[in-house]
Amino acid sequence: MTSMDVQIRKTAKKYLDEGKVSCVIGYERDSRGRVRPAFIEKPEDADHLIWSSECSLNLVTYLHQRKLSPGKDQPVPKTAVVVRPCDVRAVNLLFAEEQIKRENIKLIGLTCAGTEINGQQRINCKFCQERVPVIYDVLIESDQPIEIPTDKDIYADLEEMESWTAEERLAFWTKEFDRCIRCYACRQACPGCYCFECVAEQVDPHWTSIALDKPEKMFFHVMRAYHLAGRCVGCDACEAACPMDIPLSKLNRKIAKEILDMFDYRTGDTPEDAPLLTCFNPDERLRT
């Protein structure tokens, strides 16, 4: 048990004891020792909570199910969630989009020394320059030394692809998307994907069939990437969830890069920032 575990458990216990929240969302180990999300509702269960570099899930995704009031005279369930610096931007996104209210959420922020999947550093951790959450109620300092990567050239792979011809890029994506099995794990893992009815499954209007043909896969992925334009926080939960290892983060990062360049906008900086595509500046001109 590390000092971080102790502090997370202590905070969770305090929130539950004082009745500040009805549930704490954190990480725990299953019987086989693997990390999984934990939903703690009793103070005595808080001892399950842990933190380690294997905690690569974005827990903010689980706030979706808790965002609405269960009934007329019922209070909205108050929830605490353990958040890393990258996840917390997604909480700001949900605040800005009025999906959850600040007063119903407690944020147990962690300073993060990076996470890994199967012993390999996650892609977004490789470039991450931000090790303290932009918003939190309690901050728990990492017990690991934090090394901010010096490799600032985070767009090198994108720039290489930009230098290809359009046909080469199409060939690349056709090949990558061809592996897609339309399991929608990327969508389920994403803290920004919360539509009641996803376009991919909508029947009326029937945007795309459920076929596993190239146009359908292309449609799904371009649609998914576009729906996250100005909303993606770059947590890479989608790519981590993908069973077919499709490099989804390339698409997300490309859009984030262009948005930073064109509109000087980064998602989730503050809880008040209106989502990029829901506002405009009359002085802007079309960029192509």
Next chain:
Amino acid sequence: MAKQFEPKIVSFLCNWCSYAGADLAGTSRITYPQNIRIIRVPCSGRVDPLFVVKAFLDGADGVMILGCHPGDCHYQQGNYYAQRRYSIMHKLLDFTGIESGRLFVDWVSASEGKKFAEVVTKFTEQVKELGPMVLNGNEKFLEEKLQEAVA
């Protein structure tokens, strides 16, 4: 004689400006290429980027969106939203390998029948130059292109 490539262009015209502009081009007897298929929409802000992706994947060689000039929108701000959306859409399409030259966004007012004919002519020429859309049934061609890129 070899048949010349005639692109299919889906065009979304805003009801208040560009559609009337197209009408004016017609009543003024101005000729323009017949490659465009006009869909009338209430506002350029109504054009969901999904319409564009869907059009491309269903066989369009180009997509054109015309709306009111900034500041002239019938709904005050619809074209400003559209402007932001399509600035991003251009970059995304280009990155996924659909040349950004296949998507064209411009502003044409109800009195600009001549400009309407001009942009249609210009865009049709541009798409003709890009050639047919390569998306389906070209695995071998795409495989070769990918090998070239990686090499």
